[in-house]
Amino acid sequence: MRYGVLGPLAVWDAEGQPVKVPEVKVRALLANLLIHGGGPVPADRLIDDLWTGNPPGGSANALHSKVSQLRRVLGREQVVREPAGYRLLLADDTVDALRFQALAERARAHKEPTAQGDLFADALALWRGPAYADVAESLFARGEIARLEGLRLTALEDQAEVRLMLGEHLPLATGLGELVAQHPLRERLRMVHMRALYRAGRQGDALRSFQELRRQLARELGVSPGPEVSTLHEAILRQEPHLAPPTAESLSPRTNLPIALTSLIGRGEAVGQVRARLSSDSHTRLVTLTGLGGVGKTRLAIAAARDMTQRFTDGVWLVELAGLGAASTPNDIAERVITTLGLCDTAATEPNLDDLVTWLCQAVADKRLLILLDNCEHLVDPVAALAGAVLSSVPAGHLLVTSQEALDIPGEVVHPVPPLALPQHTDPGAVARSSAVELFVERAAAAAPGFLLDADNAPAVSAICRRLDGIPLALELVAPRLRTLSPHELAACLDSRFPPPEVRARGLPARQQTLRSMLDWSWHLLTADERTVLRRLAVHADGCTLSAAETVSADRDLHVEGVADLLSRLVDRSLVVREAGRFRLLESVAAYCAERLAEAGEAVAVRARFVRCYAELAERESERLRGPEQRRCLERLDAETVNLRRALDLAVTEDAGEHALRLVNAMAWFWFLRGRLTEARRSLRAALATQGETDPTARAAARAWLAGIELRTSSTGATPVPADEDPTATVADPVLRARLQWFVGTGLTGHGRHGEGRHLVEASLAGARSAQDRWGEAAALVELAGDTQGRGESAAELGAALFHEVGDRWGQLRATRSLALAAERNGDHARTERLHREGLLVAEELGLWTEVVEALTWLGQTALADGHARRATELYERALSASTERAYSRGEIRAEIGLGLAARLRGDQEAATRHLNRALAKSRASGHAAGAANALAELKRVSRA
Template identity: 50%
Template sequence: MRFGVLGPLMVLDDEGRPIKIPEVKVRALLADLLVHEGRPVGADRLIDDLWGAEPPGNSANALQAKVSQLRRAVGRERVVHRAPGYLLRLGPADEVDADRFRALATRAGSARPETRAALLTEALDLWRGPAYADFADEEFVRAAAHRLTEQRLAVMEEQAEIRLAEGDHLLLTGELADLVARHPLRERLRAVQLRALYLAGRQSEALASYEELRHRLADEFGVDPGPELAALHQAILRQDASLDLPSRAPAALREDSPPGVPDRPRTNLPAQLTTLIGRRQVLEELDRLLDGVRLVTLIGPGGVGKTRVAVEAAARLAQRAPGSPRAWFPDGAWLVEFADQRGGVAGLAQAVAATLGLNGDVPAGPEAPRAPADRLVAALRERRMLLVLDNCEQVAGPAAELAALLLRAAPGVRVLATSREPLGLAGETLCLVEPLQPDDAIRLFTERATASAPNFALDEETREAVAEICHRLDGIPLALELAATRVRGLGARELAARLQDRFRVLTAGQRGAAARQQTLRATIDWSWELLGEPEQIVLRRLAVPAGGWTLDAAE
């Protein structure tokens, strides 16, 4: 059995299947016992934590009833009476995800540099949201949740420093912006951001970030930034050569590893904060295809989760061991975002080169190719990597042209594209990402709704409404996630009733999501704007008839 507290409270059986903990007070009891990590908790303390200033009439019997319900869920041998109260009997050291997280972080501290980053990434991948997310407002979890959050931030800072040393500053500038905004007073985190911005050629933004921290510290605490951060600020002002990396190319594209020690595949794939649900079949298909096919395009409607599937598939491929009989990528798996690109092939080639940090690797001299696409091809000719070209529909023609150039001239490069339409190249294999099946849609909605509204639970009262929501939203993951954020304010039944006008209801996305994913209307508009005028006319006409629509009728 495994217990999860790094996010909403979760219990899994030995086969990895979720175990339902029946109601809020029982879940709170389990959380309270987990907070104490196998130590006894007094009955009076448990009663106070569960009911606060309004305990039930016979509080001892009420607590015993909740203990009995918890025992039925996790096993009688797990919840043990131990004077003056109860304890949760835990098994192996890694049975609780928080313990696994701490163990991995400790191992990373004494590991060799080439394995430290992998251990830190594995530790951070255990997080599914804020610690004890269901009970974030409860006093009994506050200290434990704060302690875990501090440990998580320390690991994130260490991981960012390692990535910065390896040349990942281009990606770090974006990833650190939100983290610094949420934790503006952490000087170690701010230092990594300043160096990343400076290395990305954004010196003025680095200086502005330092000034923002300096004013905040002065206004709130009457102090100045620490000496290390102040020294970094002066080095940025001087453009000190000590700030430059030995090589601007990412580690995967350098060939300076010690003899006999293969590089771990490098990647800029973002760590995921939530579980991927219902995509086992398409992931297995991608794993099989990318063993032999050099261009695979994931296609499907907006919001269906093409990018998430592509990132998950690429991450699995990047973890294959060197020398594997199956396809592996010693030069890494890299995500290149085309959503904000509007130029031609040259602009896309520059975006790929910037992501890979290839400015120092392109050939120089009078005979060197001048066009950005030709320079990119020359730099990748001997590389073995997987490129994930995301959101190609915005630039379908130039993206297809660039992919064709790379595939012809760089035989070790494979391309996994995401698009709402095929690229139309010879050798392209299409892989359809479909809406979720009903059971998976319900599971996704329930998990996201629980994270947004800790008191929400899928039970006999809410199951019918949740099934109706998932049916009306056609199993589209983005729509389900947008809907899940409204459960806290509306409840499942009211949300289902209001979905007659889904564009008005689904308007509250996650902060940090791309603009096209903030609302359902924005997602639809993204597709609509790709259509030419004749296509828009036809689509408006298709919206009028009710019932079926055959090919003959459409023609």
């Protein structure tokens, strides 16, 4: 059971159906138990509360009768009798008041204002009216009602302050007036309204509001306004600059740049130079940082980009390309950018999936953003092609590239990154001023606490930095050696170990040879087992967990139990970096270790273990994606995306068809949930093209997955699945076959082939029931719920119950959507809104942003149907913001049309025309005929009005 107290008392069963609680005293009893939050309430207290101090004769029996009536409604086990009294069994999320408080606390804990605003909106949407409206006059409820009302007002004030921070002063100036009138003595609320009025250009109204507050306080309480509101009043009189509306640049930046774990030394001037090249005063839009491996190009680029997050209002994004193979195409790089920018789940809903470069350029054409393409030296040609397309199609798009060589395209400015400055003199003061020495000393002190630069060791430190040519990576690798060696001993070791300049390998620059020598020296200091683990780590494209490192590194000669200790020792030597539970190799170290792996003759065996490891991981997580661990599995597969791609690439190039098919079949559902249909289609085709012996059932499953994907990514005129062909017919596993019948059947329905699609989904339902697959049965039932003639709503309810039973949140979201549409058909607007709210929370929890937009637009539509123009406007604005951030053009169009309808309902014809014209222009630009038709129809209604 779930209970609603934020409004008239309401009860819903597990399927979301309302449960009627008859009789006033029984409802009062339930309210009393709810107010005590599941704690025991003595019988004497209940009798006194229900009969307000005038109990009937035989009051104990009368109370027992009311309890029995309540148990008949809720279930006998829900109302428990204990020595301390009666209590109601409640879970954490079964009372809307508790959900409201939890959402409000989540909002306050969040650091990103947009997310805060969304969470506060979701929390306040749970209120259906005054709390405990049925028992508002009862003495036992007044304290709780006052508490909840106070929490609501605080949340409204919090939300208003967040909206003010986001620049929403115009709607707040109008919308808060009524609330201020209802609560004229709340100074914090008054202050938000005053700031909104001032920012909206209504300074006189803001000052009058303060005078009204002063009069009310004097008349009712005999006091003056507090110091904060008085200070605000004076600031408005002086028109202080801090009261001005926030500019776009002052809002919280959107970025995925990592937080620096150590300080950036010796690059202050370079950071300023890179920023200047990309500043608004410069016409440069592409800067390439070049330099040898280990010189610090990535750290310099990230430091420069981080300082520009306020300027690029649509975000500063780091796109790591080290994990892509040298044969990657511009589309492969565009796909990585699309995924990083969070556009991947919307790209699947749009046309032109075969040309992702063009799609990306169209999606960000009007955005102001900076993309940092990192580690491009093995991808110079495809990166150059993508960069050229972005520069020519995205006027406010800027690129920052790190590579060992330039792209050599028009508009590029090359910024060489040299090693750090070396000491020019031997006295300690001059040595300390060298940036190479500064870096070495800082890292040495971190590795060997207490180490200081002094007159005695300054010459040795100077010699070390000179011997390593000021290359940051080399300095960081050697600094930990001071745990066991003195600076003089370390300098002597370097001199004896490194070859003299005249015998360095030909064809390599001197400084590149220095880094190579440094890596050679570090390598020879390792034990045999440490070398084994280090070189085998190189097969991972994007770091790895301890478990993966153990699986890939261990063999008959290296026991799995010892890998963790070996990794720890490699981290201590700075050859391996440990970040957020993952072990990584720096690019230069990884390239060196890959050579050592090949020299050891282990490359084939280690790659095979790597492919097998990630195939098993994908299969292990695949089934969990349909259960209560869904969110965690999505996050884990997100984190392993680059390694999973690398495993598939290796399986395909080495013709390991069995593992390639295992990988794509296990990953297909993840790709679908994340909307990465382009990746799914390409990967399935590649796996199916492999030769050699493979399991026919695995090949049949991959063909069925591909059929369902192609139905979702091809135009309605195409025929990816011939008529009367069942791509799932040869799949042997009955559970998998039923699930694939559902997947292909829903694809056929979306492709306009309703009869064929329904036939397959019905076959899926029969197959799932025969195989006792609750998930498959639920999926088919929810899909079939679209049939309004007969069992549609009951099918959705059963599907929802089954998805709840298996714990699949995505399934619950789909079922909730079907139930909401059924409630809408039945005219039950309250239930429609509640179900869409529940779906919105699930979509936000899973990060399914197209579903978030859909839920918001449905909620907006429901609000319009109820005549709530202001609420509809807020919902459609949230939908528009989410759609714009992720280049979801269909969502933008629906949101603009909704905003136009809300404006027309408010009587604002000018705003309505503006929004509808935007929707029309976006529809025509993106080829959405239905959106254009809807916008035109609404524009005609506005003009007639």
